[in-house]
Amino acid sequence: MVTIYDIAKETGYSVTTVSKALNNYSDVSSKTKRAILDAVEEMGYLPNSHARTLTTKKSWTIGVIFIESLGVGMKHPFFNAVIESFRKNVEVLGYDLLFASRMINNQQKSYLEQFKYRGVDGVVVVCSLFDDVQVKELMDSSIPTVVIDLHSKESAVVNSDNFAGSYKAVEYLYSLGHQSIAHIAGHATTFAGQERRNGFMTSMKTMGLDIPDEYVVNGDYFSREGGYKAMKQLLSLPNPPTAIFTAADSLAIGAMEAIKDAGYQVPDDFSVIGFDDIELAQFINPPLTTVRQDTELIGEESADLLIKQINSQQKIAQSVVVPVDLVIRDSCKALVKEESSKPS
Structure with a gap:
């Protein structure tokens, strides 16, 4: 079984540096982190979740709330793509996703109660609605939170321009x-x-x-x-x-x-x-x-904002606006001005 010491030996970095890279600490350079993560993937390193939880005092779980009004859930094409990008960016750091359920022991609970009960390290919320009371409750709580597709001056938010x-x-x-x-x-x-x-x-x-x-x-x-x-x-x-x-x-x-x-x-x-x-x-x-x-960048920025809060154990009120592009295909046509008739 591959251990953290094997990763350190393979890369030439100290065990402390490898541990910091795996936990996304800010004092590890991008180049170093990339080299360590590449070695992790190549060598098939899998940390022991129980030992890791005891050592880091973290659950290594991120809660997910997905709110949309069409009733299609995760089949929603835009939100699905964003969550998939988010998942890839936190999974490589060792986090699992936990999708919210309002039921705990057959009793209906709020999102905040649900995630406190589960002991998640942070929560990502995909929601466009201004008036969702439970989302506002989470944003106001001490749990690290990032909200996608919404604007707020009191929470970490990511949305397109x-x-x-x-x-x-x-x-x-x-x-x-x-x-x-x-x-x-x-x-x-x-x-x-x-x-x-x-x-x-x-x-x-x-x-x-x-x-x-x-x-x-x-x-x-x-x-x-x-x-x-x-x-x-x-x-x-x-x-x-x-x-x-x-x-x-x-x-x-x-x-x-x-x-x-x-x-x-x-x-x-x-x-x-x-x-x-x-x-x-x-x-x-x-x-x-x-x-x-x-959607790739939205997921990446959201993951980065949430992990920063988890590592610093402080909530961040920061807004990230992701640029958009016009993609020209075939559903638009130029209007041709009618030429005035020429005198004979």
């Missing part, structure tokens, strides 16, 4: 000649929904474009059905838009289905842009132009 992404989407549509641009918005109770709507409104005003009230339609909680229903509403207008920016790829897919069911084509009749760049976006017909969230 929703505002900038929405601004870029409208800017792109405007560059194609579109001036009648509508927005299918995410729910107003979500941070992402609010920020993407704000980015849309600001960009439209900057471009000097009108925003009729009926051009901003609620797509509910970013659902495919919400996008379909909202697009039908836009199609029924006396002067429908030529382009639609949606607050999520799922909304965009629903909108495209509504367009096709009404006898129109994307992008010949209507241009559509999404937000997220879920895997399905590149495979639908036509492939969806969208704003890509960097």
